[in-house]
Amino acid sequence: MSDQTVEEGNGRSSGWLQRIWNTTSVPVGAVLLAALIGAAILAISGANPLDAYAALIKGSFGDSAAFGRTLEKATPLVFSGLAVAFAFKAGLFNIGAQGQLLVGAIVAAYVGFSIEGLPAIIHAPLALIAGAAAGALYGAFPGALKTYTGANEVITTIMLNYVAINLTDFLADGPWKDLTPGNVVARTPKIMDSAAIPFIGDIPVGFLIAILMAVVTWWLLWKTTIGFEIRTVGLNPHGAQYAGIKVAFTVILTMTLSGLLAGMGGAIETQGIVGRFQPGFNANLGFDGITVALLGKTHPFGVIPAALLIGAMKAGSSQMQFSADVAKEITDVIMAFILFFVAADMIIRWILRSRAEGEKITLSSGWGS
Amino acid sequence: METTISVPIWKQVWDRLGVMGTIIIVVLVGILISYMRDPQVTSAVLNSTLRQSTPLVLGALCGLIGERTGIINIGIEGQMLFAAFAGFLANVYIGQLGIFPLGVTLLLAVLVGIAAGALLGWLLAFMSVTLKMDQIIGGTVINILAIGLTGYFYQVGLTTQGKLQPISLGFLADIPLIGPVLFNNPPITYITLLLVVVVHYVLFYTRWGLRSRAVGEYPSAADTVGVNVYFMRYANTIIAGGIAGLAGVFLTLEAVGSFERLMTNGRGFVALAVMIFGKWTPFGAWGAALLFGFATAMQTQLQFQGDLAIPHQFIGMLPYLLTIVVLAGFVGRSRPPAAEGIPYEKE
Numbered sequence: 001m002s003d004q005t006v007e008e009g010n011g012r013s014s015g016w017l018q019r020i021w022n023t024t025s026v027p028v029g030a031v032l033l034a035a036l037i038g039a040a041i042l043a044i045s046g047a048n049p050l051d052a053y054a055a056l057i058k059g060s061f062g063d064s065a066a067f068g069r070t071l072e073k074a075t076p077l078v079f080s081g082l083a084v085a086f087a088f089k090a091g092l093f094n095i096g097a098q099g100q101l102l103v104g105a106i107v108a109a110y111v112g113f114s115i116e117g118l119p120a121i122i123h124a125p126l127a128l129i130a131g132a133a134a135g136a137l138y139g140a141f142p143g144a145l146k147t148y149t150g151a152n153e154v155i156t157t158i159m160l161n162y163v164a165i166n167l168t169d170f171l172a173d174g175p176w177k178d179l180t181p182g183n184v185v186a187r188t189p190k191i192m193d194s195a196a197i198p199f200i201g202d203i204p205v206g207f208l209i210a211i212l213m214a215v216v217t218w219w220l221l222w223k224t225t226i227g228f229e230i231r232t233v234g235l236n237p238h239g240a241q242y243a244g245i246k247v248a249f250t251v252i253l254t255m256t257l258s259g260l261l262a263g264m265g266g267a268i269e270t271q272g273i274v275g276r277f278q279p280g281f282n283a284n285l286g287f288d289g290i291t292v293a294l295l296g297k298t299h300p301f302g303v304i305p306a307a308l309l310i311g312a313m314k315a316g317s318s319q320m321q322f323s324a325d326v327a328k329e330i331t332d333v334i335m336a337f338i339l340f341f342v343a344a345d346m347i348i349r350w351i352l353r354s355r356a357e358g359e360k361i362t363l364s365s366g367w368g369s
Numbered sequence: 370m371e372t373t374i375s376v377p378i379w380k381q382v383w384d385r386l387g388v389m390g391t392i393i394i395v396v397l398v399g400i401l402i403s404y405m406r407d408p409q410v411t412s413a414v415l416n417s418t419l420r421q422s423t424p425l426v427l428g429a430l431c432g433l434i435g436e437r438t439g440i441i442n443i444g445i446e447g448q449m450l451f452a453a454f455a456g457f458l459a460n461v462y463i464g465q466l467g468i469f470p471l472g473v474t475l476l477l478a479v480l481v482g483i484a485a486g487a488l489l490g491w492l493l494a495f496m497s498v499t500l501k502m503d504q505i506i507g508g509t510v511i512n513i514l515a516i517g518l519t520g521y522f523y524q525v526g527l528t529t530q531g532k533l534q535p536i537s538l539g540f541l542a543d544i545p546l547i548g549p550v551l552f553n554n555p556p557i558t559y560i561t562l563l564l565v566v567v568v569h570y571v572l573f574y575t576r577w578g579l580r581s582r583a584v585g586e587y588p589s590a591a592d593t594v595g596v597n598v599y600f601m602r603y604a605n606t607i608i609a610g611g612i613a614g615l616a617g618v619f620l621t622l623e624a625v626g627s628f629e630r631l632m633t634n635g636r637g638f639v640a641l642a643v644m645i646f647g648k649w650t651p652f653g654a655w656g657a658a659l660l661f662g663f664a665t666a667m668q669t670q671l672q673f674q675g676d677l678a679i680p681h682q683f684i685g686m687l688p689y690l691l692t693i694v695v696l697a698g699f700v701g702r703s704r705p706p707a708a709e710g711i712p713y714e715k716e
Contacts, residue, residue, distance in 0.1 A: 041521070045521070045522070093505070095638065145693070145697050149696075149697040149698070151693065151696045151697040152645050152696070154641065154642070154645065155641075155642035155645050155646060155692065155693075155696055156693055156696065156697075158635075158638045158639065158641070158642050159642065159689040159690070159692050159693050160689070160693070161635075162635070162685075162686070162688075162689040163686045163689050163690060166682040166683070166685040166686045167682065167686070169682050169685075170680050170682035170683065173682075174680060290509055291509060291513060294503075294505070294506045294509055327520065327521045327523075328520075329516065329517045329518075329519075329520025329521040329523075330517065330521050331517070332513050332514075332516050332517025332520060332521075333513075333514060333517035333518055333521060334517075335513055335517070336510050336511075336513035336514035336517055337510075337514075339506060339509060339510050339513065340496070340502075340510045343496075343500075343502045343503055343506040343507070343510070344496065344500040344502050346500065347500075
């Protein structure tokens with residue numbers, strides 16, 4: 001509908017400035033509109049929106065420590081977002097990023113606390129790889145179930161999330177429990193210093209790994225044969241089969257790699273932030289991955305700003321609650337509206353008179369076969 | 370009637386009812402044996418099975434009505450949560466007015482909850498039909514919105530006057546075993562059992578149901594014969610939202626009596642699983658929900674008895690593992706409605 005109102009001219013001749021405007025106008029517009037709605041809700045409920053937003057921004061970008069916290073919160077979200085987005089590319093809906101992340105987190109913790117005397121250059125990567133491998137296995141399982149028994153991955157990954165919660169809870173309260181005197185809660189011992197993923201100044205190294213993995217994911221999906229096959233299966237499994245692509249293998253591989261990404265996120269959360277595994281500390285990081293992936297339009301490079309945005313809101317919300325006395329759930333409301341306006345991009349394009357760039361995303365072609 | 374290859378009657382009956390019948394008989398015999406050994410525990414487990422399954426059945430009904438008409442609904446969790454909150458608040462504030470007796474207050478609160486669920490159903494329809502938004506995103510928007518709104522407006526320390534109480538159906542409730550389990554329940558539990566039958570009937574034996582399913586399988590064909598695709602999708606999604614709303618108020622007004630943040634605790638997602646498990650049919654969903662409810666009830670019972678060698682977390686996994694095993698081993702591939710998830714463009 002915007003096409004009739006904008007100045008004429010075809011998309012190809014538009015300059016790069018125009019193109020940047022076309023791709024960024026919707027997300028930026030969505031954030032602004034969502035913030036406006038959030039402000040209205042704040043005002044109605046008797047809070048001062050300006051104070052609240054000032055505190056939110058101060059808490060997420062106010063100084064280098066705040067910015068570090070934003071990166072810290074964004075790191076696991078990049079991973080879970082990549083995991084969900086990656087599976088989407090093969091037409092698979094991995095709701096199980098949460099479970100894969102938990103398994104990765106606790107295995108990394110185990111490798112981190114149980115092995116002594118390794119140099120950091122070996123120990124930290126070892127724990128990370130162990131966590132990633134655990135996540136990969138935990139993702140491969142529903143992939144294999146789908147391939148060999150036809151069990152729908154949406155159901156099995158949901159169920160496996162709850163299995164993972166119980167399993168990690170058992171380990172952290174049983175065989176891998178922290179036995180230091182005085183500890184009564186379920187948690188593993190602290191990991192060795194050699195297993196920790198450090199900070200450079202206020203920047204967590206985990207975040208740099210996250211960016212690296214986003215590039216690797218992009219490369220895998222668009223620059224390799226296997227990526228081509230994954231995307232083909234996602235677009236049309238029957239066509240892919242006809243073209244000689246091993247669909248069964250591709251499904252298992254996709255779920256494995258998706259689980260690997262989520263597991264890696266969990267491992268980095270353990271090694272870089274929490275320092276041990278403690279039940280409840282990783283709650284919802286996997287589920288937020290769904291939001292991040294959708295907000296990032298399921299593109300690996302879209303996932304990074306999406307994770308940063310949500311990470312910033314998470315980082316700033318405690319400051320907002322503390323200094324403006326606003327319940328931090330308002331950030332969820334804002335997030336919902338951001339997602340709404342990004343997905344319903346015609347609303348913003350109509351307001352801003354900007355043209356669509358690239359393809360429209362569609363994920364929901366059913367629960368697969 | 371033209372002559373067809375004659376299939377013996379017993380074979381026809383077996384084909385239709387054989388496997389299901391066998392399972393039902395095995396289950397009934399199992400219940401009976403267990404009842405003779407320990408009537409009290411058996412009743413408790415069966416009761417708890419029914420209670421646990423109720424929100425799942427309702428959630429699954431919501432999901433399948435939507436999907437039968439072509440709208441994927443992963444926002445069931447959010448609809449339940451929002452309705453649970455709305456129903457709870459209505460109960461608190463209408464109760465504070467002090468002009469209605471408790472029964473009327475509760476009835477109004479239930480209606481508010483259903484309306485709240487229907488409102489989010491409308492939002493889903495608006496996003497997927499009018500805005501032609503991706504439906505997975507639409508559902509996710511609803512989930513986050515519900516978490517945000519209920520969390521933001523939640524106040525600690527609100528108290529209600531009471532919750533829905535069991536209604537005993539006279540002499541039926543006195544039948545041993547069956548009576549206390551089936552005929553002495555709070556209202557939403559009865560309504561749920563009724564809804565399973567009603568939705569099945571409407572979906573498969575009425576014009577409305579045929580049109581709804583046509584819209585979900587082949588919308589352009591339905592459009593050609595004059596069915597209003599947009600209207601059918603809107604109407605069904607709104608009704609389905611109301612049913613999810615009922616699941617929500619079941620939690621706050623019948624099961625617990627109060628509201629907690631995130632109290633739906635993933636039931637909307639499990640309901641989604643139950644729906645697929647039951648192959649998009651009301652009775653299938655009911656069976657799947659009962660299975661899940663039973664596993665949950667067993668888990669509670671086993672934890673209650675305590676003296677077990679197995680750590681409680683492994684018992685906690687039971688319902689989820691059982692679902693995976695049954696799904697992988699017995700149910701296998703399931704086919705969703707053909708046109709679900711695809712926005713309909715009128716030509």
